[in-house]
Amino acid sequence: MTSATAVHGELHAGPKPPPHGWRRLLAPGWLRVPWVTALFFGIGLGITVLVRWAEGWHPIWDGQVITTVELTAAPLGFLVGIGGFDYWARYAIGSPTRPEDHSGHGAHSWRDYFRVNTDHKVIGIQYLVTTIFFFVAAGLTAMIMRAELARPGMQYVGNQVFNELFSVHAALMIFLFIIPAFAGLGNYVIPLMIGAPDMAFPRLNALSFWLLPIAGLIMLSSFIVPGFGCGWTGYAPLCSTHQELGAVFFNMGVQWAGASSIMTALNFLVTIITMRAPGMTFWRMPLLVWANFTTSLLVVIATPFIAGSQFMSMFDHILHTDFFNYEAGGYVLGYQHIFWFYSHPAVYIMMLPGFGIASEVISTFARKPIFGYRLMALSLMAILVLGFSVWAHHMFVSGMAPWLRVPMMVTSVVIAVPTGIKVFSWLATLWEGKLNFSTPMLFALGFVSMFVIGGLSGIYLAAVPIDIHVSDTYFVVAHIHYVLFGGSLFTIFAGIYYWFPKMTGRMYDERLGKLHFWLTFIGFNATFFPMHYLGIQGMPRRVSDYAPRFADLNFFISIASFFLGASTLVFLYNMIVSWTRGAPAPANPWRAHTLEWQVSSPPPVFNFDEIPQVVGGPYEYGVPGARHAVFNGDRVVEEEEVKV
Amino acid sequence: MRRGVLARLVAVGLAAAAVTTAVALFVPWLPTPASKQADRIDFVFWFVTGISIAIFALVAAVILYSVVRFRARPDDDSDGAPIHGNTTLEIVWTAVPAVLVTAVAVVSAVALAQNGHVPKKHMRVNVLAQQFAWSFSYPKYQGLTVSQLRMPIGEAVQLKMHSKDVIHSFWVPEFGQKQDLVPGIETNVVITPKRLGTYPIVCTELCGEGHALMRSEAVVMKPAAFAAWVKEQETLAAKAAQGPAGGGPGLAAFNNNGCSACHTYKPAGSTGTTGPDLDNLPADARRAGKPLVAFVHESIVDPNAYIEKGYQPNIMPSTFKSLPKAQLDALVKFLIQGQK
Numbered sequence: 001m002t003s004a005t006a007v008h009g010e011l012h013a014g015p016k017p018p019p020h021g022w023r024r025l026l027a028p029g030w031l032r033v034p035w036v037t038a039l040f041f042g043i044g045l046g047i048t049v050l051v052r053w054a055e056g057w058h059p060i061w062d063g064q065v066i067t068t069v070e071l072t073a074a075p076l077g078f079l080v081g082i083g084g085f086d087y088w089a090r091y092a093i094g095s096p097t098r099p100e101d102h103s104g105h106g107a108h109s110w111r112d113y114f115r116v117n118t119d120h121k122v123i124g125i126q127y128l129v130t131t132i133f134f135f136v137a138a139g140l141t142a143m144i145m146r147a148e149l150a151r152p153g154m155q156y157v158g159n160q161v162f163n164e165l166f167s168v169h170a171a172l173m174i175f176l177f178i179i180p181a182f183a184g185l186g187n188y189v190i191p192l193m194i195g196a197p198d199m200a201f202p203r204l205n206a207l208s209f210w211l212l213p214i215a216g217l218i219m220l221s222s223f224i225v226p227g228f229g230c231g232w233t234g235y236a237p238l239c240s241t242h243q244e245l246g247a248v249f250f251n252m253g254v255q256w257a258g259a260s261s262i263m264t265a266l267n268f269l270v271t272i273i274t275m276r277a278p279g280m281t282f283w284r285m286p287l288l289v290w291a292n293f294t295t296s297l298l299v300v301i302a303t304p305f306i307a308g309s310q311f312m313s314m315f316d317h318i319l320h321t322d323f324f325n326y327e328a329g330g331y332v333l334g335y336q337h338i339f340w341f342y343s344h345p346a347v348y349i350m351m352l353p354g355f356g357i358a359s360e361v362i363s364t365f366a367r368k369p370i371f372g373y374r375l376m377a378l379s380l381m382a383i384l385v386l387g388f389s390v391w392a393h394h395m396f397v398s399g400m401a402p403w404l405r406v407p408m409m410v411t412s413v414v415i416a417v418p419t420g421i422k423v424f425s426w427l428a429t430l431w432e433g434k435l436n437f438s439t440p441m442l443f444a445l446g447f448v449s450m451f452v453i454g455g456l457s458g459i460y461l462a463a464v465p466i467d468i469h470v471s472d473t474y475f476v477v478a479h480i481h482y483v484l485f486g487g488s489l490f491t492i493f494a495g496i497y498y499w500f501p502k503m504t505g506r507m508y509d510e511r512l513g514k515l516h517f518w519l520t521f522i523g524f525n526a527t528f529f530p531m532h533y534l535g536i537q538g539m540p541r542r543v544s545d546y547a548p549r550f551a552d553l554n555f556f557i558s559i560a561s562f563f564l565g566a567s568t569l570v571f572l573y574n575m576i577v578s579w580t581r582g583a584p585a586p587a588n589p590w591r592a593h594t595l596e597w598q599v600s601s602p603p604p605v606f607n608f609d610e611i612p613q614v615v616g617g618p619y620e621y622g623v624p625g626a627r628h629a630v631f632n633g634d635r636v637v638e639e640e641e642v643k644v
Numbered sequence: 645m646r647r648g649v650l651a652r653l654v655a656v657g658l659a660a661a662a663v664t665t666a667v668a669l670f671v672p673w674l675p676t677p678a679s680k681q682a683d684r685i686d687f688v689f690w691f692v693t694g695i696s697i698a699i700f701a702l703v704a705a706v707i708l709y710s711v712v713r714f715r716a717r718p719d720d721d722s723d724g725a726p727i728h729g730n731t732t733l734e735i736v737w738t739a740v741p742a743v744l745v746t747a748v749a750v751v752s753a754v755a756l757a758q759n760g761h762v763p764k765k766h767m768r769v770n771v772l773a774q775q776f777a778w779s780f781s782y783p784k785y786q787g788l789t790v791s792q793l794r795m796p797i798g799e800a801v802q803l804k805m806h807s808k809d810v811i812h813s814f815w816v817p818e819f820g821q822k823q824d825l826v827p828g829i830e831t832n833v834v835i836t837p838k839r840l841g842t843y844p845i846v847c848t849e850l851c852g853e854g855h856a857l858m859r860s861e862a863v864v865m866k867p868a869a870f871a872a873w874v875k876e877q878e879t880l881a882a883k884a885a886q887g888p889a890g891g892g893p894g895l896a897a898f899n900n901n902g903c904s905a906c907h908t909y910k911p912a913g914s915t916g917t918t919g920p921d922l923d924n925l926p927a928d929a930r931r932a933g934k935p936l937v938a939f940v941h942e943s944i945v946d947p948n949a950y951i952e953k954g955y956q957p958n959i960m961p962s963t964f965k966s967l968p969k970a971q972l973d974a975l976v977k978f979l980i981q982g983q984k
Contacts, residue, residue, distance in 0.1 A: 159853045160958060231850045237827060238810040242775075242852060326828025332811065333826060367716070368724035372734050397813060399824045399831035402760065406753050413745035420741040421734070427706040428733065433724035434716035445707065452703045456696040459745070463692055463752040465685045465759060469820045472813060472848035536673055538817030540848040543856035547844065591721070622723035 028083020029115055040077025044069045064245055067225075068318050071252040075214040083116040084207045105202070106605040116210065118202035119605065120191050123209050125503060127184025128496065130209075131177050132575075134216045136568070138172035141165045143565050150558035152548050162544035163229030164246065168219060170232035171250060174350070175257040176216040178488045182353035183208075183264045185495045186292045188503060190268060192596035193286050195277025195614065195629070197606040200270040208263035215256035222249035231542060233343070234309075236324030236335035240316035251314035258303045261349075265299035268292050277595070277629070279614030284628075286594045286618040287376055291356025294380040298345045298352070298387065306342035309335055333400055340391035348387045350484060352380060354491030355422055358444045361494050362426050364592045365441035366433030369619040371425045379418035386415045396467045405464050412462035419455055423448060438590070439513030443494035446521050450486025454479060457532065472542075475535025481528045493520070493571070500575075501589050505602045506582030512574040516567060523564030530557055593628040594618050657705030664697045675817045678839040678864060682820030684755040691751050695744050759821070762834050766800035769793065773805070773812035773825045775961045776854030777905030777918055778845060785874050788881065791905040791916040793845060793862040796870035800836040808902070809961070813849035816862045824849055837864040854959035857918060860905075880913035894978025897971045901964065911982035919960060920952040926983050928952055936983075940976050 019027045026032065048069045052060045079085065090097050105119045106112070113126055145165050148156050157165065187205065191198055199205045222228035227244025234240075239247045272293050276285070285293075312323040313335065322328035324335050363370045370376060392400060392408040426448050435441070457479040460466045470476065493516075500508045530553050535541070539550050546554065588597040595612055596603070612629040620626030677683050714724070770781045771793075781789040795801045805814060807825035814833070815822040818841075823833040847858035865873065895912055898904060904914030909922040920928065929939035932950040942949050944967075947960035967975070 154956070159856060159956065163850070163853065163855070229853065235811055235850070238850065238852060242810055330828075332828055366714075366724055367722070369726055369728050371727065372729040375729070375734055397822045397824050398811075399826045399829055405756065406749075409752060410749050413749050414742070416745050417738060417742050421738055423703065424737040425734075427703065427710070428727075428730075430706070430710040430714060432727065433710070433714050434720060434722060435710065435714045436716050437711075445711070449703070449707060452700060456700060459696065459748060460689070460692050463688055463748055465688045465752055465755040465820075466692065468759075468822050469682075469685050469689075469817075471822055472815075533671065533673060536817075537675055538815075538844065538846065540815070540846050542850045545856040620726070622726035 028081075028086050030082070032083070033078055033081035036081035037074055037077035040080070041070060041074045044073025064248075065318065067245060068248050068252075068314070071218060071249065075211075075218075075256065078214065079207070079210055082210060084210050086116075087203055102605075104206075116206045118198070118206050120187050120199045120202065120205060121503070121603065121607075123205050124184050124186075124188025126209050127180055127187055127212070130212055130216070131181040131184060132572075134172045134176035135181070136572070137216075137220065138169050138177060139565055139568060141169040141172075143562065145169065146558040146561040148544060149546070149554050151555065152546055152551050154545060157544070159544050160226070160229050163231075163542070164223060164226060166542055167228050167231050167250070168222060171219050171228075171253065172216065173484070174232060174346070175254060176212065176219065178350045178484060178492070179261060179346075180212055180257070181492050182292075182295070182350070182488075183261070185357070185492070185499065186268060186288070186353060187264070189499060189596055190289060190292055191271060191275070192502075192599070192603060192607055193289050193594050194272060194275060194280055195595050195608060195612045196271060196275035197608065199267050200275055201267050204263050205267055208260045208267070211256050211260035211263075215253045215260065218249050218256065219253035222246040222253070225249055233339065234313060234335075235339075236313055236316065236332055237326075240313040240324050240335070243317070248314055248317060251310040251317075254310045255307055258307050261299050262303050265296035265303075268296040269300065272296075277608075277612045277614050279629070281614075283374065283377075284614055284617055285377075286356075287359035287370060287373070287380075288353070288356030290377045290380055291352045291354075291359075294384045295349050295352045297384055298349050301388070302342045302345040302349070304342075305338055306346075309338040309342070312338075333395070333398060336395050336398055337391070337400075340394045341388075344391040344394065345387045347483070348383055350488045352383065354447065354488050355380065357491045357495040357498070358426060358447055360592075360594065361440045361444040361498050362429050362448075363619045363621065364498075364590050365436045365438060365444070366430050367436070367621045368429050368433040369617070369621055369623070371428035371431075372421070373617065373619065375421055376425055379421045382418040383415060386411055386418070390415060393462055393467070396464050397471045409462055409464050413459060416455065416459060416462075423452060423455070438497075439508070439510060439517055440494045440498035440590075442514060442517040443490045443497065446517065447487060447490035447494065450482055450490060450524070454482030454486055457482060470535050472540055473535035474531040474539045474541055477541050478528050478531035478535060481524075481531070485524060485528065490520075493517075496575075498590070499596075500578070501585030502596055502601050502603070504579045504582070505585055505600075506578055507585045507589065508578040508582060509574050512570055516570040516574060519567035519570060520564065523560055523567050526560035527557055527564050593620060595629055598629065598631070653705055653709050656709050657701045660704040660708070661697055661701035664700055668693055668697065676839070677820065678816075678818035678837060678841060678843060679820060680836040680838055681759045681834065682818065683838075684759055685820040688752055688755045692748055695748065699741075699744075760834065762802055763800045763836075766802050766834070767795070768802050768804060769795070771803050771805040771814060771825065772808065772902060773814070773847070773851075773858075774808035774902050774905075775810065775852050776847070776858040776959055777902055777916065778814075778847075778858070778860040779899075779902050779905040782874075785878065788874065788877050789899050789904060790877065791914060792860055794870060794873055795835070795837050795862070795864055796867040797837050797840055797864050799867075800834055803833050803835065805831045805833070809963070810851050811849050812847050812851050812858065814845065815848045816843050816845050818843045819862070822848060837862075840864050840866065854918075854956075857956075857959060859918075877913060892978075893971070893974040894981075897967075897975040898978060901967070901975075903975075906960070909979070909982065911978070920955060922979060923982070925979060937976065937980060940979050941972070944972065944975065 024031050045066055048066050049060055052062065087097060104117055107117065107122045113122060117123060144157065148162055225244060225246040227246030228250045230239035230243050230247060234250060272289060315321040316323050316325060322330040324330045324332050326332050359370055359376060389411040390408055392404050393412045396405055461479060497508060497513055534550055534553055539546050585601040587600050599608060610632045612631055614629045615627050618628050620628065674686055674689065677686055768783055770783065772779045779789055779791055780793045781787050805823060805825040807827045809827060812825045813822060814825060819835050821833050821835050823831050825831060841864055843862045845860040845862050847855060851858060898912050904912055904916055906916040906918035907922045908915050908917065925940060926936055929936045932939055945965040947962060948957045951957050
């Protein structure tokens with residue numbers, strides 16, 4: 001491959017000399033964070049108290065109101081302190097800006113990962129490490145829940161704490177792990193895959209990352225407040241008027257995470273539409289790019305709805321509005337309609353990028369073109385459109401207008417058709433391939449098989465009479481874990497292992513990777529499959545205590561879940577040790593055709609030293625002489641060369 | 645595809661189908677149905693299960709066959725066959741699932757319509773849910789209110805449901821039917837019991853701290869036994885009205901606020917078990933170290949002040965502190981006068 005190690009800082013204006021003495025307190029970074037955060041905290045506090053004093057509202061010093069305001073003010077201070085707005089602020093006040101200053105770009109030491117960095121590759125890794133932190137945190141809450149559920153009756157935690165555990169578990173897993181983990185993988189890979197030097201808006205990209213730790217910490221601290229015990233769905237009126245302040249922490253945590261999602265999605269859309277390399281037509285884009293494109297459309301259209309629902313719920317709580325207060329004419333079911341209008345598309349936000357990853361991995365490790373490439377892309381678009389027409393299938397027993405049930409059932413089962421197309425096409429891609437069972441492939445095949453089970457239980461849930469029986473039971477718990485764990489998480493693991501060499505420049509330990517897969521696969525099925533049975537038999541979800549007849553199976557599930565939890569340690573150990581001490585990775589260890597593998601591992605700061613010219617499809621395995629891209633005409637990537 | 649390949653693929657598929665069918669048949673997946681509606685739900689369940697087994701077996705067969713047959717040798721760096729697609733195949737696997745899911749939708753819609761049908765001859769029961777208790781009242785029997793749902797076998801029962809505070813959900817696994825109770829709107833559901841027995845009622849919508857404990861029972865009785873039970877309850881209620889506790893406004897407050905859903909109290913004829921038995925209030929007051937009247941008053945307006953052994957805090961709602969004073973006093977009086 002080309003020798004691609006040039007540091008771009010030398011080509012452009014060099015970094016400014018570092019500030020000295022007290023001026024370091026003014027420079028963006030961790031020294032500026034504490035005092036600016038404190039300053040914004042003070043401003044928020046001052047405004048609140050001043051307004052209450054001026055209006056004569058008692059008590060003037062109201063902890064609830066102050067805390068709610070601070071959930072906006074203090075994080076803003078943090079963002080200003082760390083430097084998220086510096087460039088725009090300079091631009092706005094007319095100070096000189098240095099567009100060619102790339103000192104905020106790329107990472108030379110680990111410290112560069114802890115500041116506002118505009119390099120999509122650094123941001124991608126920031127995303128992944130942060131989301132894995134919250135994945136572990138959310139996993140630990142699940143372990144505590146399973147400990148409590150191992151025996152009927154109450155042993156370790158109280159009812160309220162238990163309710164908070166599963167609420168925070170889901171909120172973190174969804175908003176701080178699965179959605180942003182896909183955004184992180186996409187951040188790293190998408191610009192490389194389309195032959196772009198970076199994302200379209202690098203500073204916006206950096207800002208969207210720094211919103212995430214804020215959202216995560218807010219959701220975690222709901223335990224301290226306490227009171228977020230109304231489930232990640234936050235149904236009104238339980239969440240809007242029958243909870244302590246913790247519910248507001250959830251409302252605001254969703255706002256920060258949602259803002260992050262929307263910004264990233266806009267960035268993906270503009271990048272994919274405007275920054276493709278010459279020759280990269282839509283029909284030559286890798287399927288992960290297609291998947292991120294459709295996902296980003298979903299995010300941009302749907303996320304404002306959950307933002308709205310959470311604001312309304314919070315206003316009912318704090319400002320005594322009556323959106324969902326039936327006694328004052330509010331409409332309780334309105335919350336569910338608005339919430340699910342986001343949250344059903346959200347399940348595709350959490351699944352389509354996984355479809356993309358599975359397509360990349362299966363094609364590469366089966367050494368075959370993706371079967372039915374165009375139909376694969378079109379079925380993504382079909383899911384996008386249909387995804388907006390099925391939200392009320394979460395509400396079959398909610399007491400909504402009865403006539404709405406059959407149409408929503410029809411659209412829900414129809415989604416099985418494009419989803420089925422994808423599954424069958426992956427199977428056909430395996431057929432007559434040369435299957436290599438590296439860790440990413442194991443996770444991709446694990447995903448296909450588990451997702452089929454999750455998809456079939458989805459048909460049960462779409463059929464209204466069955467749904468009426470199993471709605472809000474452990475059957476639903478089993479179903480969502482088959483699609484989100486067996487589906488999304490397996491593809492995230494596949495993606496992390498697949499691009500690990502590209503991201504870190506080192507190979508992971510293949511034996512540990514395979515061990516991780518098998519432990520996870522067995523632990524996952526042992527934990528979640530029996531839950532189908534519990535649910536059909538009569539165990540409701542979200543309960544800290546259950547009828548004694550479910551005791552044996554729950555004990556088994558708890559043991560299996562600890563086994564599953566422990567399997568994550570193998571993953572973490574492999575990642576940490578391989579990142580620091582793994583064997584150096586070649587540019588293209590998987591002999592893949594897509595563009596990210598045609599540059600060094602890790603890629604140069606601006607990705608491509610020469611702009612690639614795309615000349616064919618991304619998956620032309622086995623086609624004699626076929627190329628996805630050529631570099632500079634004469635520097636054609638030879639198969640033999642790549643193998644080195 | 646060569647004939648040998650197809651034969652082997654079919655063999656693997658049949659084996660997978662056999663294993664899945666065995667799992668479906670030998671595990672008693674469904675609770676024994678105790679209502680006509682549950683029978684229809686079970687039918688849809690088995691219809692979908694049949695289709696699911698076929699699809700699962702197909703997918704499992706292709707994956708298992710491919711994993712074994714197309715595994716690359718460690719030193720094999722070659723590529724697979726450059727197959728880009730097959731229009732016929734793609735049309736087939738778009739059309740066949742479309743037909744199957746349409747069948748599922750039609751069968752489901754028919755079962756749904758039948759399960760929603762209210763027969764002309766039916767009994768109405770009003771259901772009131774609140775944190776964290778159920779109460780059932782029978783308009784047919786002068787508003788007789790109890791904490792257990794009792795119904796005669798074979799007669800359709802329409803439940804008209806209301807919630808006092810947050811969303812709850814009524815479910816009896818053996819009846820199959822489930823319906824949320826939403827503050828501000830009336831929801832309803834039809835159940836036609838067809839098997840004698842006592843079945844659990846559980847709340848399936850997260851409703852707060854005591855959600856896991858919000859349970860009751862549904863009892864399906866022979867018509868004669870049901871009639872006898874109604875008579876007995878009516879006598880009890882009449883006795884309560886003239887009994888030492890005086891009935892009147894106190895009894896009314898006790899019933900209207902759903903106390904009977906959680907507490908056993910003989911003068912009111914209630915048998916709830918979620919909260920402590922109110923027939924032993926003097927002993928409880930001694931343990932709490934408070935005079936009886938003060939103790940009873942405090943336990944209503946501030947339930948967490950003293951928690952009886954074996955019960956948990958925060959289960960009884962704290963909303964009763966906003967009861968009008970007259971009602972509260974009547975309730976306290978009713979509870980004190982009923983003690984031996």
